[in-house]
Amino acid sequence: MFRPSLLLLTAGAAGLAVVANAASIAAPDGQQAPKTRLGNSIEQDISERDAAAARRKRGLDLREQAAKAAEARLQASVSAQQPAAATPANGAAPAEAADAQFDDLARIYQAMKPKAAAVVFEQLDMEVQMKVAQRMRDRSTAMIMAAMTPKAAAALSMALARRNSSRPQVAAAAPPAGAPRKAK
Numbered sequence: 001m002f003r004p005s006l007l008l009l010t011a012g013a014a015g016l017a018v019v020a021n022a023a024s025i026a027a028p029d030g031q032q033a034p035k036t037r038l039g040n041s042i043e044q045d046i047s048e049r050d051a052a053a054a055r056r057k058r059g060l061d062l063r064e065q066a067a068k069a070a071e072a073r074l075q076a077s078v079s080a081q082q083p084a085a086a087t088p089a090n091g092a093a094p095a096e097a098a099d100a101q102f103d104d105l106a107r108i109y110q111a112m113k114p115k116a117a118a119v120v121f122e123q124l125d126m127e128v129q130m131k132v133a134q135r136m137r138d139r140s141t142a143m144i145m146a147a148m149t150p151k152a153a154a155a156l157s158m159a160l161a162r163r164n165s166s167r168p169q170v171a172a173a174a175p176p177a178g179a180p181r182k183a184k
Contacts, residue, residue, distance in 0.1 A: 067119040074120065106135035109144065118147035130159050
């Protein structure tokens, strides 16, 4: 009886493997291996991530549109109040009317949510930002500055610090009432 050698069996198995691989390569792409549970799970996670990213993008677009609309309303309000400030009906000085405009803007920004106000607030001129911030409550200003970009918040802080340091401090120069005066 003929006993095949181990080398002959190995060569036969290798030949069969070559034929099987060639057949799998030559098969059309439509015949893919069935998907595993892991493959299905990965595909599902990817599609959920893409859907979540699309929702976030849609939300950001809506917020941007809302911020632009709020800015347009504020600009329209300011431009509508400017002619009224030029010819005040009650005989008040134009400077007082301008101060009233900044007071109105301060009330509007305080009423807004800090994140929405910060988006619009950053777009204003630094002089307007300072005047409005000075008229707002400290807490409202802080919340808006926290929602601003770090660069814009730092710029506003520096401008406010310069404005406060350039203002003469009359209260510190005058002695308190009832304090003994030094003799010269």
